[in-house]
Amino acid sequence: xxxxxAVVMLAxxxxxxxxxxxxxxxxxxxxxxxxSVGAGISTLLMLVAITMTGRSEHLVxxxxxxxxxxxxxxxxxxxxxxxxxxxFGAVDSPIHGYVAPRYINDSxxxxxxxxxxxSVLASYRAFDTFGEVVVIFTAGIGVLVLLSVERRPEDDxxxxxxxxxxxxxxxxxxxxxxxxxPFILLFALYVQFHGDFGPGGGFQxxxxxxxxxxxxxxxxxxxxxRRVINQSFIQLVAAIGVLLFGxxxxxxxxxxxxxxxxxVLFVDPIAGQHLGIFLIEWGVxxxxxxxxxxxxxxxxxxxxxxxxKKHRETK
Amino acid sequence: xxxxxxxVIDIMSAICLLIGSFLCVSGGVGILRFPDFYTxxxxxxxxxTLGSGTILIGLMLQCHESLVFVKLVMILLMxxxxxxIACHALAKAATLSGLPPLLCNNKELxxxx
Amino acid sequence: xxxxxxxxxxxxxxxxxxxxYIVIAHGNLIKKIVGLTIFQTSVFIFxxxxxxxxxxxxxxxxxxxxxxxxxxxHVLILTAIVVGIATTALGLALAVRLKEAYGxxxxxxxxxxxxxxxxxxxxxxxxx
Numbered sequence: 001x002x003x004x005x006a007v008v009m010l011a012x013x014x015x016x017x018x019x020x021x022x023x024x025x026x027x028x029x030x031x032x033x034x035x036s037v038g039a040g041i042s043t044l045l046m047l048v049a050i051t052m053t054g055r056s057e058h059l060v061x062x063x064x065x066x067x068x069x070x071x072x073x074x075x076x077x078x079x080x081x082x083x084x085x086x087x088f089g090a091v092d093s094p095i096h097g098y099v100a101p102r103y104i105n106d107s108x109x110x111x112x113x114x115x116x117x118x119s120v121l122a123s124y125r126a127f128d129t130f131g132e133v134v135v136i137f138t139a140g141i142g143v144l145v146l147l148s149v150e151r152r153p154e155d156d157x158x159x160x161x162x163x164x165x166x167x168x169x170x171x172x173x174x175x176x177x178x179x180x181x182p183f184i185l186l187f188a189l190y191v192q193f194h195g196d197f198g199p200g201g202g203f204q205x206x207x208x209x210x211x212x213x214x215x216x217x218x219x220x221x222x223x224x225x226r227r228v229i230n231q232s233f234i235q236l237v238a239a240i241g242v243l244l245f246g247x248x249x250x251x252x253x254x255x256x257x258x259x260x261x262x263x264v265l266f267v268d269p270i271a272g273q274h275l276g277i278f279l280i281e282w283g284v285x286x287x288x289x290x291x292x293x294x295x296x297x298x299x300x301x302x303x304x305x306x307x308x309k310k311h312r313e314t315k
Numbered sequence: 316x317x318x319x320x321x322x323v324i325d326i327m328s329a330i331c332l333l334i335g336s337f338l339c340v341s342g343g344v345g346i347l348r349f350p351d352f353y354t355x356x357x358x359x360x361x362x363x364t365l366g367s368g369t370i371l372i373g374l375m376l377q378c379h380e381s382l383v384f385v386k387l388v389m390i391l392l393m394x395x396x397x398x399x400i401a402c403h404a405l406a407k408a409a410t411l412s413g414l415p416p417l418l419c420n421n422k423e424l425x426x427x428x
Numbered sequence: 429x430x431x432x433x434x435x436x437x438x439x440x441x442x443x444x445x446x447x448x449y450i451v452i453a454h455g456n457l458i459k460k461i462v463g464l465t466i467f468q469t470s471v472f473i474f475x476x477x478x479x480x481x482x483x484x485x486x487x488x489x490x491x492x493x494x495x496x497x498x499x500x501x502h503v504l505i506l507t508a509i510v511v512g513i514a515t516t517a518l519g520l521a522l523a524v525r526l527k528e529a530y531g532x533x534x535x536x537x538x539x540x541x542x543x544x545x546x547x548x549x550x551x552x553x554x555x556x
Contacts, residue, residue: 042465132511
């Protein structure tokens with residue numbers, strides 16, 4: 001199909017369907033993250049990119065038969081490879097035998113958190129989570145390098161007058177958004193702190209927080225949103241998130257344990273685990289929220305620049 | 316059969332769930348069969364909100380803990396609030412982009428008038 | 429009938445191959461990024477379907493439940509989802525910059541423009 005907007009919408013529906021599949025597969029945390037990230041932020045970013053790169057595809061497909069042959073061969077080899085794998089849902093398959101029972105049985109005594117996924121993510125495998133937070137931070141820096149546009153005060157005044165003229169047209173949406181945003185932020189905080197007891201945690205909370213700010217920026221104009229939340233403040237929060245995570249590990253080192261070993265953070269090991277998980281979930285939430293807001297602000301700022309250039313060319 | 320309050324609640328929640336799913340399916344049929352963009356938005360907006368509302372009410376009748384009940388009430392309020400606004404946003408975007416609505420062009424009707 | 433237990437892997441392989449075909453055969457950069465997203469999501473489905481245990485519930489400790497689904501792949505996929513969106517955002521930023529630099533995001537047009545500029549550059553150097 002040639003219309004890229006339809007392609008992006010279908011990709012969003014695909015993500016939402018896979019999120020509902022994850023719920024059926026008893027993966028509540030993963031479904032939450034996939035629904036908010038895949039069906040929400042990813043679709044939004046692709047739509048903003050399409051407004052700048054063109055809405056339809058010029059059909060120049062090269063060598064589809066060769067691609068089809070390659071894909072069929074690889075698919076056949078993969079299916080041949082899966083013939084040895086354990087059946088769907090088997091209780092005695094090898095992956096359920098070694099590491100997982102230790103996590104399931106000992107998570108309550110060693111970590112004291114009832115959501116096993118959070119205890120594995122934040123305590124047993126905290127180093128992987130640290131790497132992931134750094135990857136998100138690097139992606140934010142990459143988008144800043146590629147897409148940031150210098151803002152001049154006379155452009156701001158032009159955009160402001162345009163926004164005020166549009167206020168009458170968008171009255172219903174603006175009023176409804178003003179009523180909804182506090183609830184969205186409250187929900188983000190709830191998800192952040194509730195990661196210990198149910199599905200939730202830092203990632204989902206960060207994405208929901210970012211989506212509230214993006215909603216405000218979409219309806220009230222980018223310059224108004226930038227005045228509400230300064231871009232340098234958001235960059236600072238992103239860096240503070242990564243620093244919080246790393247310094248929790250360093251404090252554990254200084255107290256005599258391993259890197260990111262929370263038992264030594266406090267007198268009581270279980271309380272130390274709770275404190276450590278609380279701090280790093282804060283770090284993850286801060287970084288994820290600020291990086292997603294940063295990416296959206298840069299995409300939207302580039303788009304305003306693009307539209308202004310086109311407007312000046314047609315004058 | 317004994318007139319047990321649990322049976323009555325079960326039957327009521329089953330009726331609510333059935334009505335809700337019928338409404339959602341009819342909204343889907345409406346998307347496929349209506350001729351114009353605006354009528355399709357109307358079909359989905361009304362039936363989706365009401366359908367998910369009745370499904371949530373059916374679920375509320377089934378839950379035994381108060382915490383789940385409060386969460387479902389909040390989801391119901393949010394759905395009733397947000398879903399019509401989303402349809403409004405769609406219709407407004409279509410109008411501002413210049414999509415003309417399909418009006419009735421029946422010439423026999425004009426002759427009669 | 430032992431193949432009936434393996435149908436989830438075959439569905440995943442089909443989805444993966446669809447994503448791979450989109451990346452190879454289409455020239456439009458945005459479509460390639462969408463194909464990569466489809467590929468990534470199929471890998472997530474693979475891992476999560478492996479983690480499922482018959483008769484298990486979500487891995488949140490509760491009274492009266494003895495069988496849980498495996499939480500380890502859930503953790504890995506949680507990380508992978510967020511990393512996936514980070515790379516998608518970077519890919520889209522690159523596509524926007526490519527459009528500004530070359531005027532189009534079709535692979536063939538960009539390659540033609542590149543070859544054209546290389547030929548012009550070599551002609552200029554020969555002329556000097």
